[in-house]
Amino acid sequence: MTDPATYDIIVIGGGTAGCVVAARASEDPSRRVLLIEDGPDPRPIPDVVADPKRQSELILESPYVRMYDVERPDGSSFPLLSGRIMGGGSSVNNLAVVRPMARDFETWSAYGGPDWSYDALLPLMRAIEADPDFGDSPLHGADGPLHLHRGYHLDDPADPPVRALIRAAGDLGLPLCHDLNVPAPYGVCASPYNLKDGRRQSTAVAYLEPARQRPNLTIRADTMVTRVLLEDRRAAGVETRSSDGELLQVRAPRVVLAAGVFHSPQVLMLSGIGPEEELASLGIAPRVPLSGVGSGYQDHAVVYVTFQGTTDLRETYVIPKVRLIAKSDPSRDVPDLHVFMRPSIRMEGMPPLLPVSLHLLEQRTTGRVRLASADPSDLPIVEPALLEHPDDVAALLGGFELVRRLTAHPALGAFYGPLLTPAPDTDPADHIRESYITYYHGVGTCRIGPADDDGAVVDPRLRVHGVEGLWVADASVLPTVPHANTNLAAILIGEIAARELSAG
Secondary structure, eight states, rough: OOOEEEEEEEEESSSHHHHHHHHTTTSTTTEEEEEEOSSSSSSSOOHHOGGGGGOOOOOOHHHEEEEEEOOTTTSEEEEEEEOOSSSTHHHHHHOOOOOOOOOHHHHHHHHGGGGGGGHHHHHHHHEEETTTTTSTTTTTTTTSSEEEEEHHHHHSOOHHHHHHHHHHHTTTTEEEESSSSSSOEEEEEEBBBEEEEEEEHHHHIIIGGGGTTHHHHHHHHEEEEEEEEETTTEEEEEEEEEETTOOEEEEHHHHEEOOOHHHHHHHHHHHEEOOOHHHHHTOOOOOOOOEEETTBBOOOOOEEEEESSSSSOHHHTTTEEEEEEEOSSSOSSSOOOOEEOOOBBOOOOSOOOEEEEEOOOOSSEEEEEEEOOSSSTSSEEEEEOTTTTTHHHHHHHHHHEEEEEEEHHHHTTTEEEEESOOTSSSHHHHHHHHHHHOOOOOOOTTOOOOOOOOHHHHHHTTTBBTOOOOEEOOOGGOOOOOOOOSHHHHHHHHHHHHHHHHHH
Protein backbone atom coordinates (compact mmCIF):
# COMPACT_ATOMS: atom_id res chain seq x y z
CA MET A 1 0.00 0.00 0.00
CA THR A 2 1.26 3.46 -0.88
CA ASP A 3 0.53 6.60 1.10
CA PRO A 4 -1.12 9.14 -1.23
CA ALA A 5 0.67 11.96 0.60
CA THR A 6 4.14 12.88 -0.57
CA TYR A 7 6.85 14.71 1.29
CA ASP A 8 10.03 16.60 0.52
CA ILE A 9 11.95 15.17 3.50
CA ILE A 10 11.38 12.08 5.63
CA VAL A 11 13.23 11.88 8.95
CA ILE A 12 13.56 8.33 10.30
CA GLY A 13 13.78 8.42 14.09
CA GLY A 14 12.52 11.03 16.54
CA GLY A 15 15.54 10.68 18.80
CA THR A 16 17.95 13.30 20.05
CA ALA A 17 19.15 14.30 16.57
CA GLY A 18 15.98 13.43 14.66
CA CYS A 19 13.86 15.96 16.56
CA VAL A 20 16.46 18.61 15.74
CA VAL A 21 16.45 17.76 12.03
CA ALA A 22 12.65 17.71 11.75
CA ALA A 23 12.23 20.98 13.64
CA ARG A 24 14.92 22.81 11.69
CA ALA A 25 13.89 21.40 8.29
CA SER A 26 10.27 22.43 8.82
CA GLU A 27 11.27 26.04 9.49
CA ASP A 28 11.04 26.42 5.70
CA PRO A 29 7.26 26.46 5.04
CA SER A 30 7.78 25.30 1.45
CA ARG A 31 9.15 21.92 2.60
CA ARG A 32 6.81 19.12 3.63
CA VAL A 33 8.52 17.16 6.40
CA LEU A 34 7.52 13.78 7.85
CA LEU A 35 9.04 12.61 11.16
CA ILE A 36 8.63 8.90 11.92
CA GLU A 37 9.34 7.52 15.38
CA ASP A 38 9.28 3.83 16.30
CA GLY A 39 8.40 4.56 19.92
CA PRO A 40 5.52 6.49 21.48
CA ASP A 41 4.99 10.23 21.53
CA PRO A 42 3.13 10.70 24.81
CA ARG A 43 1.65 14.13 25.41
CA PRO A 44 1.69 15.54 27.94
CA ILE A 45 5.13 14.13 28.64
CA PRO A 46 4.86 11.64 31.52
CA ASP A 47 6.19 12.82 34.84
CA VAL A 48 8.55 9.84 35.00
CA VAL A 49 10.30 11.34 31.94
CA ALA A 50 10.07 15.02 32.79
CA ASP A 51 11.04 14.86 36.47
CA PRO A 52 14.79 14.18 36.88
CA LYS A 53 14.20 12.95 40.44
CA ARG A 54 12.54 9.87 38.92
CA GLN A 55 15.57 8.94 36.78
CA SER A 56 16.10 5.50 38.32
CA GLU A 57 12.44 4.63 37.84
CA LEU A 58 12.59 5.86 34.25
CA ILE A 59 15.49 3.57 33.40
CA LEU A 60 14.48 0.50 35.36
CA GLU A 61 10.69 0.47 35.27
CA SER A 62 9.31 2.57 32.40
CA PRO A 63 8.40 1.38 28.88
CA TYR A 64 10.51 4.14 27.34
CA VAL A 65 13.89 2.37 27.46
CA ARG A 66 14.97 -0.42 25.13
CA MET A 67 17.67 -2.83 26.33
CA TYR A 68 20.18 -4.87 24.31
CA ASP A 69 21.94 -7.70 26.11
CA VAL A 70 25.65 -7.98 25.34
CA GLU A 71 28.32 -10.30 26.65
CA ARG A 72 31.73 -9.80 28.16
CA PRO A 73 34.50 -12.21 27.11
CA ASP A 74 33.98 -14.24 30.31
CA GLY A 75 30.37 -14.97 29.31
CA SER A 76 28.71 -12.60 31.78
CA SER A 77 26.27 -10.10 30.33
CA PHE A 78 25.09 -6.53 30.84
CA PRO A 79 22.58 -4.30 29.04
CA LEU A 80 23.07 -1.44 26.63
CA LEU A 81 20.26 1.10 26.47
CA SER A 82 18.50 3.40 24.05
CA GLY A 83 15.47 5.65 24.41
CA ARG A 84 12.27 4.40 22.78
CA ILE A 85 10.19 7.57 22.98
CA MET A 86 10.06 10.88 21.15
CA GLY A 87 13.32 12.62 22.03
CA GLY A 88 15.20 9.31 22.19
CA GLY A 89 18.22 9.37 24.44
CA SER A 90 17.61 13.00 25.41
CA SER A 91 14.31 11.87 26.96
CA VAL A 92 15.83 9.14 29.13
CA ASN A 93 19.46 10.10 29.80
CA ASN A 94 20.96 11.71 32.89
CA LEU A 95 20.52 15.19 31.38
CA ALA A 96 24.22 16.08 31.16
CA VAL A 97 25.07 18.78 28.61
CA VAL A 98 28.76 18.24 27.91
CA ARG A 99 30.55 19.39 24.77
CA PRO A 100 33.14 17.25 23.01
CA MET A 101 36.66 18.44 23.69
CA ALA A 102 38.64 20.38 21.10
CA ARG A 103 40.82 17.29 20.65
CA ASP A 104 37.75 15.34 19.51
CA PHE A 105 37.05 17.81 16.73
CA GLU A 106 40.70 17.66 15.73
CA THR A 107 40.40 13.89 15.40
CA TRP A 108 37.11 14.07 13.50
CA SER A 109 38.61 16.59 11.09
CA ALA A 110 41.06 13.90 9.95
CA TYR A 111 38.00 12.00 8.66
CA GLY A 112 35.66 14.83 7.72
CA GLY A 113 37.94 17.70 6.74
CA PRO A 114 38.08 21.28 8.02
CA ASP A 115 34.29 21.64 8.27
CA TRP A 116 34.48 19.32 11.31
CA SER A 117 36.99 21.46 13.20
CA TYR A 118 36.18 23.08 16.53
CA ASP A 119 36.34 26.59 15.12
CA ALA A 120 34.10 25.70 12.16
CA LEU A 121 31.41 24.17 14.37
CA LEU A 122 31.58 26.62 17.28
CA PRO A 123 28.81 28.85 15.79
CA LEU A 124 26.46 25.87 15.67
CA MET A 125 27.38 24.88 19.24
CA ARG A 126 26.62 28.40 20.40
CA ALA A 127 23.31 28.41 18.49
CA ILE A 128 22.16 25.29 20.35
CA GLU A 129 22.35 26.64 23.88
CA ALA A 130 20.88 29.17 26.22
CA ASP A 131 23.50 29.28 28.96
CA PRO A 132 22.53 31.70 31.74
CA ASP A 133 25.93 31.43 33.41
CA PHE A 134 28.28 31.88 30.45
CA GLY A 135 26.02 33.18 27.69
CA ASP A 136 28.03 36.37 27.34
CA SER A 137 31.20 34.37 26.61
CA PRO A 138 32.37 34.06 22.98
CA LEU A 139 32.34 30.28 23.53
CA HIS A 140 28.66 30.10 24.49
CA GLY A 141 25.17 31.07 23.42
CA ALA A 142 22.44 32.90 25.27
CA ASP A 143 19.30 32.37 23.19
CA GLY A 144 19.40 28.87 21.69
CA PRO A 145 16.61 26.31 22.16
CA LEU A 146 18.42 24.14 24.75
CA HIS A 147 18.38 25.60 28.25
CA LEU A 148 21.38 24.80 30.47
CA HIS A 149 21.05 24.69 34.23
CA ARG A 150 23.76 24.37 36.87
CA GLY A 151 22.25 23.52 40.21
CA TYR A 152 25.62 24.02 41.83
CA HIS A 153 28.52 26.37 41.12
CA LEU A 154 31.97 25.76 42.51
CA ASP A 155 31.91 28.97 44.51
CA ASP A 156 28.52 28.14 46.09
CA PRO A 157 28.33 26.89 49.67
CA ALA A 158 28.54 23.11 49.62
CA ASP A 159 27.69 20.17 51.83
CA PRO A 160 30.63 18.63 53.73
CA PRO A 161 31.27 15.71 51.32
CA VAL A 162 31.43 18.06 48.33
CA ARG A 163 33.81 20.42 50.15
CA ALA A 164 35.94 17.42 51.07
CA LEU A 165 36.04 16.18 47.46
CA ILE A 166 37.07 19.61 46.16
CA ARG A 167 39.82 19.88 48.78
CA ALA A 168 41.15 16.36 48.18
CA ALA A 169 41.10 16.73 44.41
CA GLY A 170 42.88 20.07 44.65
CA ASP A 171 45.61 18.59 46.81
CA LEU A 172 46.08 15.89 44.14
CA GLY A 173 46.57 18.53 41.45
CA LEU A 174 43.05 18.74 39.97
CA PRO A 175 42.13 22.40 39.53
CA LEU A 176 38.69 23.98 39.73
CA CYS A 177 36.92 24.04 36.36
CA HIS A 178 33.91 26.35 36.59
CA ASP A 179 32.86 25.72 32.97
CA LEU A 180 33.38 22.21 31.65
CA ASN A 181 32.24 23.23 28.15
CA VAL A 182 35.51 24.97 27.36
CA PRO A 183 37.76 23.45 24.66
CA ALA A 184 39.99 21.59 27.15
CA PRO A 185 38.21 21.01 30.48
CA TYR A 186 40.14 19.47 33.36
CA GLY A 187 39.73 19.06 37.09
CA VAL A 188 36.77 19.52 39.42
CA CYS A 189 33.87 20.59 37.24
CA ALA A 190 30.39 21.87 37.94
CA SER A 191 27.99 19.90 35.75
CA PRO A 192 25.40 21.58 33.49
CA TYR A 193 22.09 19.84 32.80
CA ASN A 194 19.33 20.33 30.25
CA LEU A 195 16.75 21.45 32.79
CA LYS A 196 14.31 24.33 32.89
CA ASP A 197 12.08 25.02 35.86
CA GLY A 198 13.05 21.61 37.20
CA ARG A 199 11.83 19.75 34.09
CA ARG A 200 13.78 17.85 31.47
CA GLN A 201 14.55 19.76 28.27
CA SER A 202 14.82 16.90 25.77
CA THR A 203 15.01 17.75 22.09
CA ALA A 204 11.33 16.76 21.93
CA VAL A 205 10.70 19.69 24.29
CA ALA A 206 13.36 22.18 23.23
CA TYR A 207 13.18 21.69 19.45
CA LEU A 208 10.12 19.72 18.38
CA GLU A 209 7.45 21.16 20.66
CA PRO A 210 7.62 24.69 19.18
CA ALA A 211 7.40 23.16 15.66
CA ARG A 212 4.41 20.87 16.20
CA GLN A 213 1.78 23.32 14.98
CA ARG A 214 3.45 23.93 11.62
CA PRO A 215 1.16 22.69 8.84
CA ASN A 216 4.15 21.41 6.85
CA LEU A 217 5.32 19.04 9.63
CA THR A 218 3.70 15.61 10.07
CA ILE A 219 4.63 13.38 13.00
CA ARG A 220 3.94 9.65 13.11
CA ALA A 221 4.80 7.75 16.28
CA ASP A 222 4.58 4.03 17.04
CA THR A 223 5.64 3.41 13.45
CA MET A 224 8.59 1.24 12.43
CA VAL A 225 10.62 1.95 9.30
CA THR A 226 11.41 -1.42 7.75
CA ARG A 227 13.59 -0.15 4.90
CA VAL A 228 14.53 2.79 2.73
CA LEU A 229 13.02 2.58 -0.75
CA LEU A 230 15.68 2.75 -3.44
CA GLU A 231 15.26 3.42 -7.14
CA ASP A 232 18.54 2.48 -8.73
CA ARG A 233 20.86 4.23 -6.27
CA ARG A 234 18.55 7.01 -5.16
CA ALA A 235 16.40 7.18 -2.04
CA ALA A 236 12.73 7.42 -3.00
CA GLY A 237 11.04 7.11 0.38
CA VAL A 238 10.53 4.51 3.10
CA GLU A 239 8.47 1.46 3.90
CA THR A 240 6.82 1.54 7.32
CA ARG A 241 5.02 -0.94 9.52
CA SER A 242 2.33 0.31 11.86
CA SER A 243 1.70 -1.10 15.33
CA ASP A 244 -1.03 -3.34 13.85
CA GLY A 245 1.36 -4.72 11.22
CA GLU A 246 0.18 -2.77 8.17
CA LEU A 247 2.91 -2.01 5.60
CA LEU A 248 2.86 1.38 3.94
CA GLN A 249 5.20 3.00 1.43
CA VAL A 250 5.77 6.73 1.80
CA ARG A 251 7.50 8.73 -0.94
CA ALA A 252 10.05 11.53 -0.63
CA PRO A 253 13.17 12.48 -2.62
CA ARG A 254 15.23 13.07 0.53
CA VAL A 255 15.48 10.73 3.49
CA VAL A 256 17.39 11.40 6.73
CA LEU A 257 18.19 8.36 8.85
CA ALA A 258 18.43 9.35 12.52
CA ALA A 259 17.58 6.06 14.22
CA GLY A 260 20.67 5.93 16.45
CA VAL A 261 23.87 3.95 16.71
CA PHE A 262 22.06 0.60 16.79
CA HIS A 263 19.18 1.13 14.39
CA SER A 264 20.60 3.40 11.69
CA PRO A 265 22.93 0.63 10.52
CA GLN A 266 20.08 -1.86 10.93
CA VAL A 267 17.80 0.11 8.59
CA LEU A 268 20.61 0.55 6.06
CA MET A 269 21.33 -3.18 6.02
CA LEU A 270 17.64 -4.09 5.78
CA SER A 271 17.56 -1.78 2.75
CA GLY A 272 20.40 -3.67 1.08
CA ILE A 273 23.08 -1.12 1.98
CA GLY A 274 25.99 -2.69 3.80
CA PRO A 275 28.49 -5.58 3.79
CA GLU A 276 27.56 -7.77 0.82
CA GLU A 277 28.37 -11.19 2.27
CA GLU A 278 26.61 -10.46 5.55
CA LEU A 279 23.47 -9.28 3.76
CA ALA A 280 23.42 -12.19 1.34
CA SER A 281 23.77 -14.69 4.20
CA LEU A 282 20.49 -13.38 5.61
CA GLY A 283 18.68 -13.44 2.27
CA ILE A 284 18.88 -9.66 1.75
CA ALA A 285 19.76 -8.65 -1.79
CA PRO A 286 22.78 -6.30 -1.66
CA ARG A 287 21.88 -3.05 -3.42
CA VAL A 288 24.77 -0.79 -2.41
CA PRO A 289 27.93 -2.46 -1.04
CA LEU A 290 29.25 -0.51 1.96
CA SER A 291 31.46 -2.62 4.19
CA GLY A 292 31.61 0.01 6.94
CA VAL A 293 27.91 -0.18 7.84
CA GLY A 294 27.69 -1.49 11.41
CA SER A 295 31.43 -1.52 12.02
CA GLY A 296 33.45 1.03 14.00
CA TYR A 297 31.35 0.84 17.18
CA GLN A 298 32.86 2.59 20.21
CA ASP A 299 31.56 3.42 23.69
CA HIS A 300 32.81 4.44 27.13
CA ALA A 301 33.56 1.60 29.56
CA VAL A 302 32.45 2.18 33.16
CA VAL A 303 33.66 0.40 36.29
CA TYR A 304 32.40 0.79 39.86
CA VAL A 305 34.47 0.43 43.00
CA THR A 306 32.83 0.41 46.43
CA PHE A 307 33.99 1.52 49.86
CA GLN A 308 32.59 1.04 53.32
CA GLY A 309 31.21 4.35 54.45
CA THR A 310 31.39 6.02 57.82
CA THR A 311 28.21 7.98 57.08
CA ASP A 312 25.48 8.23 54.46
CA LEU A 313 26.10 10.30 51.37
CA ARG A 314 22.61 11.40 50.45
CA GLU A 315 21.78 11.90 46.81
CA THR A 316 21.34 15.63 47.39
CA TYR A 317 24.95 15.78 48.63
CA VAL A 318 26.67 14.40 45.56
CA ILE A 319 24.23 14.48 42.65
CA PRO A 320 24.26 16.61 40.57
CA LYS A 321 27.04 18.64 42.13
CA VAL A 322 30.41 17.92 40.50
CA ARG A 323 32.34 15.51 38.33
CA LEU A 324 36.08 15.03 38.07
CA ILE A 325 37.62 15.21 34.61
CA ALA A 326 40.94 13.50 35.17
CA LYS A 327 43.90 11.76 33.58
CA SER A 328 44.67 8.09 34.07
CA ASP A 329 48.35 9.01 33.72
CA PRO A 330 49.69 12.48 34.60
CA SER A 331 51.84 12.46 31.45
CA ARG A 332 48.78 12.46 29.19
CA ASP A 333 47.95 15.67 27.36
CA VAL A 334 44.18 14.98 27.27
CA PRO A 335 42.01 13.82 30.19
CA ASP A 336 40.52 10.38 29.65
CA LEU A 337 38.36 9.82 32.74
CA HIS A 338 35.15 11.01 34.32
CA VAL A 339 34.96 10.18 38.03
CA PHE A 340 31.75 10.42 40.07
CA MET A 341 31.26 10.00 43.81
CA ARG A 342 27.89 8.21 44.06
CA PRO A 343 25.16 8.27 46.73
CA SER A 344 25.36 5.69 49.46
CA ILE A 345 23.66 2.30 49.27
CA ARG A 346 22.02 1.06 52.46
CA MET A 347 21.47 -2.60 53.32
CA GLU A 348 19.85 -3.62 56.58
CA GLY A 349 22.35 -4.44 59.30
CA MET A 350 25.33 -3.08 57.34
CA PRO A 351 27.21 0.21 57.28
CA PRO A 352 26.58 2.36 54.20
CA LEU A 353 28.26 1.38 50.95
CA LEU A 354 29.85 4.24 49.02
CA PRO A 355 30.32 3.57 45.28
CA VAL A 356 32.60 5.54 42.98
CA SER A 357 32.27 5.21 39.21
CA LEU A 358 35.14 5.44 36.72
CA HIS A 359 34.25 6.28 33.12
CA LEU A 360 36.91 5.73 30.45
CA LEU A 361 36.47 8.33 27.71
CA GLU A 362 38.37 6.46 24.98
CA GLN A 363 38.24 3.07 23.27
CA ARG A 364 41.24 1.79 21.36
CA THR A 365 39.36 -1.07 19.68
CA THR A 366 36.13 -1.06 17.69
CA GLY A 367 33.13 -3.35 17.87
CA ARG A 368 30.22 -3.73 15.52
CA VAL A 369 26.45 -3.89 15.15
CA ARG A 370 25.05 -6.61 12.91
CA LEU A 371 21.65 -7.95 11.96
CA ALA A 372 20.18 -10.81 13.95
CA SER A 373 17.93 -11.63 10.99
CA ALA A 374 16.14 -10.02 8.06
CA ASP A 375 13.13 -9.32 10.30
CA PRO A 376 13.03 -5.60 11.22
CA SER A 377 11.41 -6.50 14.55
CA ASP A 378 14.50 -8.39 15.73
CA LEU A 379 16.89 -6.20 17.67
CA PRO A 380 20.36 -5.99 16.13
CA ILE A 381 23.27 -7.80 17.76
CA VAL A 382 25.83 -5.53 19.41
CA GLU A 383 29.45 -6.63 19.85
CA PRO A 384 30.98 -3.72 21.82
CA ALA A 385 34.59 -5.01 21.98
CA LEU A 386 35.24 -2.96 25.11
CA LEU A 387 38.50 -3.25 27.06
CA GLU A 388 40.05 -5.59 24.51
CA HIS A 389 43.14 -3.40 24.34
CA PRO A 390 45.48 -3.65 27.36
CA ASP A 391 45.99 0.12 27.37
CA ASP A 392 42.27 0.62 28.07
CA VAL A 393 42.50 -1.69 31.07
CA ALA A 394 45.65 0.14 32.17
CA ALA A 395 43.82 3.47 31.94
CA LEU A 396 41.07 2.24 34.27
CA LEU A 397 43.71 0.89 36.62
CA GLY A 398 45.19 4.38 36.67
CA GLY A 399 41.74 5.72 37.53
CA PHE A 400 41.40 3.14 40.27
CA GLU A 401 44.65 4.33 41.84
CA LEU A 402 43.46 7.94 41.60
CA VAL A 403 40.28 7.03 43.48
CA ARG A 404 42.26 5.21 46.16
CA ARG A 405 44.41 8.30 46.66
CA LEU A 406 41.35 10.54 46.78
CA THR A 407 39.49 8.46 49.34
CA ALA A 408 42.62 8.11 51.46
CA HIS A 409 42.98 11.89 51.69
CA PRO A 410 42.17 13.11 55.22
CA ALA A 411 39.28 15.23 53.94
CA LEU A 412 37.50 12.34 52.27
CA GLY A 413 38.74 9.78 54.76
CA ALA A 414 36.10 11.11 57.13
CA PHE A 415 33.51 9.55 54.84
CA TYR A 416 35.26 6.69 53.02
CA GLY A 417 36.44 3.65 54.91
CA PRO A 418 38.01 0.41 53.63
CA LEU A 419 37.74 -0.68 50.01
CA LEU A 420 35.19 -3.48 49.68
CA THR A 421 34.97 -4.04 45.91
CA PRO A 422 37.27 -5.19 44.49
CA ALA A 423 38.12 -7.30 47.52
CA PRO A 424 41.70 -7.19 48.85
CA ASP A 425 42.45 -10.61 47.36
CA THR A 426 41.09 -9.67 43.91
CA ASP A 427 43.31 -8.38 41.12
CA PRO A 428 41.85 -4.96 40.21
CA ALA A 429 42.44 -5.73 36.51
CA ASP A 430 40.26 -8.84 36.85
CA HIS A 431 37.56 -6.77 38.57
CA ILE A 432 37.67 -4.29 35.69
CA ARG A 433 37.40 -6.96 32.98
CA GLU A 434 34.66 -8.89 34.77
CA SER A 435 32.37 -6.06 35.91
CA TYR A 436 32.49 -3.23 33.36
CA ILE A 437 29.34 -1.75 31.92
CA THR A 438 29.08 1.34 29.70
CA TYR A 439 28.23 5.02 29.83
CA TYR A 440 25.67 4.37 27.02
CA HIS A 441 27.56 6.60 24.61
CA GLY A 442 27.79 4.43 21.50
CA VAL A 443 29.06 5.95 18.25
CA GLY A 444 30.71 5.00 14.99
CA THR A 445 28.48 2.49 13.17
CA CYS A 446 27.86 4.81 10.18
CA ARG A 447 30.94 6.95 10.41
CA ILE A 448 32.08 9.83 8.26
CA GLY A 449 34.97 9.55 5.84
CA PRO A 450 35.91 10.04 2.18
CA ALA A 451 34.64 7.72 -0.54
CA ASP A 452 37.94 5.83 -0.75
CA ASP A 453 37.79 4.97 2.97
CA ASP A 454 36.53 1.39 3.22
CA GLY A 455 35.15 1.98 6.72
CA ALA A 456 33.24 5.15 5.88
CA VAL A 457 29.45 5.17 5.41
CA VAL A 458 28.73 8.88 4.97
CA ASP A 459 30.72 11.73 3.51
CA PRO A 460 31.60 14.85 5.53
CA ARG A 461 28.17 16.30 4.63
CA LEU A 462 26.49 13.19 6.10
CA ARG A 463 25.39 11.84 2.69
CA VAL A 464 25.48 8.05 2.37
CA HIS A 465 28.17 6.98 -0.06
CA GLY A 466 26.74 5.59 -3.27
CA VAL A 467 23.13 6.66 -2.62
CA GLU A 468 21.63 9.97 -3.70
CA GLY A 469 19.13 11.64 -1.43
CA LEU A 470 20.03 9.70 1.74
CA TRP A 471 21.69 11.12 4.86
CA VAL A 472 22.56 9.74 8.32
CA ALA A 473 22.25 12.19 11.20
CA ASP A 474 22.97 10.82 14.66
CA ALA A 475 25.93 9.80 16.83
CA SER A 476 26.61 6.80 14.58
CA VAL A 477 28.46 9.12 12.17
CA LEU A 478 31.19 10.01 14.70
CA PRO A 479 34.43 8.18 13.83
CA THR A 480 35.68 8.12 17.45
CA VAL A 481 33.85 8.38 20.72
CA PRO A 482 34.17 11.90 22.18
CA HIS A 483 35.78 12.68 25.53
CA ALA A 484 32.33 13.68 26.77
CA ASN A 485 28.74 12.57 27.11
CA THR A 486 27.23 12.23 23.63
CA ASN A 487 23.93 14.10 24.10
CA LEU A 488 25.26 17.46 22.95
CA ALA A 489 27.28 15.86 20.13
CA ALA A 490 24.09 14.24 18.79
CA ILE A 491 22.25 17.57 18.90
CA LEU A 492 25.15 19.16 17.02
CA ILE A 493 24.95 16.46 14.34
CA GLY A 494 21.23 17.18 13.97
CA GLU A 495 22.08 20.85 13.41
CA ILE A 496 24.76 19.93 10.85
CA ALA A 497 22.30 17.72 8.95
CA ALA A 498 19.64 20.43 8.93
CA ARG A 499 22.17 22.89 7.57
CA GLU A 500 23.19 20.46 4.84
CA LEU A 501 19.57 19.86 3.82
CA SER A 502 19.10 23.60 3.46
CA ALA A 503 22.25 23.83 1.36
CA GLY A 504 20.77 21.33 -1.10
